Amino acid sequence: MDTSPKQHRADLVRLIAAEAVSNIGTRMTFFAVPWLVLVTTGDPVKVGLVAGVETLTYVVSGVLAAPLQDRVGARRTSLWSDVGSVAVTAAVAMVGTRGFGLLLVLVGVLGVLRAQGDRAKATMVVPLMGAAGSDYARVAAVREGVLRTSTLAGSSLAGIAVVVFGPIGGIWIDAATYAVAVVLMIPVRAAVTASADATAAVPYFTALRDGFTWFRRNRLMRAVTGMLFFTNLFNQASAVVFVPLWVYETMDDPAALGAVATAYALGLIAGNVLVAWLAPILPRYPMLVAGYLIGGVPRFIVLALTDDLLVIVVVTLVGGIAMSSLNPTVSAMIYQRTPKEMLSRMGGIITAVAFGGAPLGGLLAGYLVQYLGLTDAILVATGLYFAVTLTPVIGHRLWRELDDTAPPPPRVGDGRPLPALYGRAGAAAGPRVSLRYAEGRWTVRARHGLRRLLPERPVPPGTAVAALARLEVEPVQSALRATIDHDRALAENRTRTVRARLAHLEPQLAELTRALERG
Secondary structure (H helix, E strand, C coil): CCCCHHHHHHHHHHHHHHHHHHHHHHHHHHHHHHHHHHHHHCCHHHHHHHHHHHHHHHHHHHHHCHHHHHHHCHHHHHHHHHHHHHHHHHHHHHHHHHCHHHHHHHHHHHHHHHHHHHHHHHHHHHHHHHHHCCCHHHHHHHHHHHHHHHHHHHHHHHHHHHHHHHHHHHHHHHHHHHHHHHHHHCCCCCCCCCCHHHCCCCCHHHHHHHHHHHHHHCHHHHHHHHHHHHHHHHHHHHHHHHHHHHHHHHCCCHHHHHHHHHHHHHHHHHHHHHHHHHCCCCCHHHHHHHHHHHHCHHHHHHHHHCCCHHHHHHHHHHHHHHHCCHHHHHHHHHHHHCCHHHHHHHHHHHHHHHCCCHHHHHHHHHHHHHHHCHHHHHHHHHHHHHHHHCHHHHCHHHHCHHHHCCCCCCCCCCCCCCCHHHHHHHHHHCEEEEEEEECCEEEEEEEECCEEEEEEEEECHHHHHHHHHCCCCHHHHHHHHHHHHHHHHHHHHHHHHHHHHHHHHHHHHHHHHHHHHHC
């Protein structure tokens, strides 16, 4: 079996592709199943119930089933979960209309299977990144961007699929995407079997207790997850209450709602591309703080300050770009701070806590709007959100540990290739020594970033030429030859000028000499 870094990178690509494909199908079911319930029962309460059952089983099973996943192994869990998802999704398509109780059971089982498949794939990312020698933050940003793109594509295709094929057809498409994910995952073996699948089996409750103990003792992880609880709460409040009500009261056009959601999604995707490019040189703590301050509060408060949809869309787009730095930063911290044998348990706990606030967001926003009105409710939520996003600033001594989780920068001569951006970053912010030639005069100066190390000083021409002559670079040598020719021309011109002056002075000097002799 090929276990080269190239093979590991190929496995990593297959893994992320499998996540993206199944994510597209999941968005199909996200729209198709509620629509199926609505057209067969006409009861909006049942629509909310079927969505709530899947969410509940997804979150709870992610925590409770994690120790079992450690025993079975991440790759095996992923494969069997996806195979089970194919069967259960097909069952929903075939018998889901025969009874609402049966549909609830099937959807609940589907939530369990999806949770295990998602957690297993996330667990497999870590050993594959390490074996491939990839930068954690860069891979996390690429993965996040791919998943965001697949979510956006799935949401767009879902409406078309439901219209063209009906809700049952959309559910069958979801089943097909899970089958594709299984096919993509079968070759993914390298580094996973040797790490996650080899975890020693421990008693179930001991493993569960160890997961919570590890989470409780890691202060940074608790702080980050707690902040995600509240930010997800307010993001949900904005998405399901504030933005729809703003659209309803301002223009009553559902297309505006789609424009805002699409702007945020596109901002996240574009931002993930940027973060993936800059990940090796950007410190993680400032990136997270800037992301929250730029991408958080402005998205909320603009809803209370303007009725212009274009302004809302632009601010939301910029907010999405800024917020795109958060998930890669947090994911990289989790990947690098968590022992590999604890990843599935920690992933379940973190997911449960971080998204535990989402169901409360709509409820809180509804009460605020009911008692304060939309504008005042948005302003109150904005103030609370801003207070939450100040947590990393107030607790900077703890949150700066995010930078400690970054891998050490590569150095020249250590056997690792330097990223292309290191040269550009060094040229902009590192030490710089400038040798300058102008009008026959050589000078040197030195800076480090914006700090001046050496003011401009003259350099003997011979010293400057000797130094540049050591650089065997044709453009430099060509410029040096041109400079020497320029110096020679200046010297010859000065020589001619001096000779002309001497020729002019010689007759005067001779006449003075004769006058002195006569005197």
